[in-house]
Amino acid sequence: MPFDFDHVIDRRGTGSEKWERYAGRDVLPMWVADMDFAAPPCVLEALHRRVDHGVFGYTLPPQSAIDAVVLHLLERYHWRIDPSWIVFTPGVNRGMNLVCRAVGERGDAVVVPSPVYPPFFGAVANSQRRLIDVPLARRAGERWELDFVALAERTPTDARLLLFCHPHNPVGRAWTRAELEQLAAFCLERDLWLCSDEIHAGLEFDGRQHQPIATLSPEIAARTITLQAPSKVFNLPGLGLAYAIVPDADLRKRMLGARTGLVPPDLSPLAYAATEGAYREGEPWRRALVAYLQGNRDHLAAFLARETPELKLAPVEATYLAWIDATALGQPAPAKFFEQHGLGLNDGAGFGAPGFVRLNFGCPRATLDEGLRRLRAAVAASRR
Numbered sequence: 001m002p003f004d005f006d007h008v009i010d011r012r013g014t015g016s017e018k019w020e021r022y023a024g025r026d027v028l029p030m031w032v033a034d035m036d037f038a039a040p041p042c043v044l045e046a047l048h049r050r051v052d053h054g055v056f057g058y059t060l061p062p063q064s065a066i067d068a069v070v071l072h073l074l075e076r077y078h079w080r081i082d083p084s085w086i087v088f089t090p091g092v093n094r095g096m097n098l099v100c101r102a103v104g105e106r107g108d109a110v111v112v113p114s115p116v117y118p119p120f121f122g123a124v125a126n127s128q129r130r131l132i133d134v135p136l137a138r139r140a141g142e143r144w145e146l147d148f149v150a151l152a153e154r155t156p157t158d159a160r161l162l163l164f165c166h167p168h169n170p171v172g173r174a175w176t177r178a179e180l181e182q183l184a185a186f187c188l189e190r191d192l193w194l195c196s197d198e199i200h201a202g203l204e205f206d207g208r209q210h211q212p213i214a215t216l217s218p219e220i221a222a223r224t225i226t227l228q229a230p231s232k233v234f235n236l237p238g239l240g241l242a243y244a245i246v247p248d249a250d251l252r253k254r255m256l257g258a259r260t261g262l263v264p265p266d267l268s269p270l271a272y273a274a275t276e277g278a279y280r281e282g283e284p285w286r287r288a289l290v291a292y293l294q295g296n297r298d299h300l301a302a303f304l305a306r307e308t309p310e311l312k313l314a315p316v317e318a319t320y321l322a323w324i325d326a327t328a329l330g331q332p333a334p335a336k337f338f339e340q341h342g343l344g345l346n347d348g349a350g351f352g353a354p355g356f357v358r359l360n361f362g363c364p365r366a367t368l369d370e371g372l373r374r375l376r377a378a379v380a381a382s383r384r
């Protein structure tokens, strides 16, 4: 079935966080991680069916939605989970905050390989834990890797938890099985809980397949909290549905306790309907999306190499986020600089990497082309 990812939808005036930031200004937003595409037709149909029911009361997780999640993990990742391991949350960030509160005590160390999506740092601070920031290593060809020597050296004995992003926002890595095995072995050896944010799973390029780290062995599964959601792949973040998979019963209980009064136990009935539609029928759309995004990635990479060689792009193995080293421009705040030239990017400083920018290419090709024109004009101005 053909899906039209080239179709440009005007999102202005819809309260879109991405587009409202620059309302009334000629700045093209390519920052926060949502896409400018409509949700898949199967999701829209599921939502219409639920709307037609007409009653929107407080909603427990419907059994059919739980079944859809279980089936999705089994079919896509050969991961057989017990339904009782699922803890629904109104978002992955909320889930990560619950994990940080549920593991250990105030003041305990939490290890965070960085640069990383900024709310990882926030989750540690919000739960009054101690951040142990361990830099990823940047290897030849701009590829980022886990630095196991640094991890071993910097992880203190009172560390209880490691926060991991798989695939990785912003450095674009789809971690290999060997890397996952080494990380799992490290966590087991140091008696660490592993919180694996896998919200970008399903957005791998060049034929790569996502492997949840919890599927490596029963031992690592028992120590892992996997955070998942349909929201990145199917572009539904505004509906507010995510889930944690927590095989350990005690930890699950502590997470449920930590949510009291802060995180509602019931989510929107529309969010459950959309999740079910996406997971049951969305696979053809997902495949078409990945092919389209891969085309955008290739287009972007070729453009940067040809037109703005001073910008260094990390290889994008997954996600619709390009991580770009802009230090050669000599701008103290590169995102501000690009914004002055009509392009809204994320600044690397918040991710722990000043001098970098993150560009979201989850948009129609025509929008990407307009963004690239603005990028080229900004770089040309910096050369003067």
Ligand SMILES: Cc1ncc(COP(=O)(O)O)c(C=O)c1O
Residues within 6 Å of the ligand: 033, 090, 091, 092, 093, 094, 117, 165, 169, 197, 199, 200, 229, 231, 237, 241, 242
């Ligand atoms: C790695 C990662 N985790 C979590 C989130 C946010 O998830 P949610 O909106 O479900 O809290 C994002 C959104 O960009 C993300 O990239």
